[in-house]
């Protein structure tokens with residue numbers, strides 16, 4: 455692993471940064487978010503430039519690079535306040551799972567569109583009664599001839615209004631033991647009896663969350679991704695990219711916050727020197743910068759391990775990176791607001807408007823506490839409490 459990025463990676467970073475500048479937070483993202491409108495132009499442009507599919511296989515229209523590069527794309531966009539939540543679900547989770555376990559037909563049908571952004575796939579695992587305990591999900595899939603019939607509900611599913619399909623995590627009955635086991639299905643959003651209802655969230659963001667009701671939704675046999683018997687492994691394949699991308703988005707947000715704070719701290723003078731000369735203002739920003747850089751190093755380690763095929767090593771690093779990035783980014787944003795004084799809570803800077811969206815990283819795709827549980831058990835060998 456090298457900390458010196460290749461020329462291609464540097465060029466990618468510069469090109470994405472340029473796009474982020476064009477679709478920056480204050481001029482583009484913030485007004486859209488306030489109106490609750492998706493960042494469609496940015497999404498389309500990023501897709502056209504090949505940024506959304508950098509991690510997907512070249513033979514299916516992707517860039518043939520890794521999760522490192524997709525994380526780099528997300529970080530640079532978010533550093534302009536223009537991170538794309540659906541990058542976490544569409545190319546990172548769904549693209550990875552289909553790329554690794556999908557049939558040739560599924561790859562042909564979905565990957566080129568996920569790569570150029572013309573198709574979007576949401577990801578639905580969370581259920582109201584199961585919450586963090588995804589072993590308890592109760593959406594079921596049963597065979598009916600060659601088809602599958604899905605019944606159940608999901609909650610907090612992001613971007614279903616923009617998506618062509620949702621990768622639904624359901625459960626099938628093991629014919630030998632009668633036990634339920636997970637299975638993944640591609641369910642087009644226009645399927646009969648698939649009902650999406652927007653959730654009323656209190657976050658200023660361009661994307662929306664949905665409750666899904668699947669009432670005897672019929673999908674063909676080909677909707678099943680990979681093997682009916684190995685879905686747990688398939689699901690795990692999506693978890694590391696999900697956490698790494700969540701981390702990279704948080705790191706970008708933290709970078710945006712620190713940059714805004716530093717700019718303001720250099721310009722604003724209320725005594726004899728700019729406020730940034732006061733250590734009470736400078737030190738918390740320096741601390742935020744250190745914590746963000748540490749989180750970024752862990753994210754890069756996770757991406758490197760994942761791209762090298764070390765799934766187990768990547769799992770620990772990806773969890774740690776997501777934890778550290780969320781905490782560092784929320785703290786950086788809070789400090790940026792403090793640095794701006796009253797202006798930090800004004801509409802002009804839009805920093806306070808970012809708080810809800812930044813805080814998503816502490817809860818989703820996996821909560822801070824569940825990461826601490828993971829580290830307690832897997833890294834420290836402590837007993838499990840639940």
Ligand SMILES: Cc1cc2nc3c(=O)[nH]c(=O)nc-3n(C[C@H](O)[C@H](O)[C@H](O)COP(=O)(O)OP(=O)(O)OC[C@H]3O[C@@H](n4cnc5c(N)ncnc54)[C@H](O)[C@@H]3O)c2cc1C
Nearest residue numbers: 577578579580585586610611612814818819821823824840
């Ligand atoms: C904006 C947003 C977007 C989302 N997008 C998606 C999406 O696209 N697809 C999708 O499937 N899901 C999505 N989610 C759902 C998200 O993954 C869940 O909210 C998250 O996993 C936590 O589940 P929960 O909300 O049910 O919390 P709960 O499981 O009810 O937990 C509540 C609190 O208890 C804590 N807790 C629970 N169990 C334990 C334990 N054993 N030990 C210690 N603490 C514990 C949790 O950490 C949390 O703080 C999204 C959520 C949000 C907020």
